[in-house]
Amino acid sequence: MNVQLPEKLYYSIGEVAQAFNVNTSLIRFWEKEFDSISPKKNKKGDRFFTPKDIENLKIIYYLVKEKGYTLEGAKVVLQTQKNLPKKVEIISRLELVKEELLKLKELLDD
Numbered sequence: 001m002n003v004q005l006p007e008k009l010y011y012s013i014g015e016v017a018q019a020f021n022v023n024t025s026l027i028r029f030w031e032k033e034f035d036s037i038s039p040k041k042n043k044k045g046d047r048f049f050t051p052k053d054i055e056n057l058k059i060i061y062y063l064v065k066e067k068g069y070t071l072e073g074a075k076v077v078l079q080t081q082k083n084l085p086k087k088v089e090i091i092s093r094l095e096l097v098k099e100e101l102l103k104l105k106e107l108l109d110d
Contacts, residue, residue: 010048030060033071062088
């Protein structure tokens, strides 16, 4: 899960969905299911996600899409494992390091 978003105060739902490579409907669904995701909404109803929302989405994505938890199982894990955000951040960083190492290996093989 390598989510690439520029540093901003707010992200549109389209930017978030594209970064996670999912449909906007899934982001809206997770917003309803998980209290930890609470984007700001303008008068039109457009959602604007904060960096904290993005961090919470990363954790939910990790549990549901990568680990295969059900939504109820993911909710239980979120409530019981307080060190989970740190774990997900470390995994994300390690994936970036792996990517870079694979690029270097490719260059050496040429």
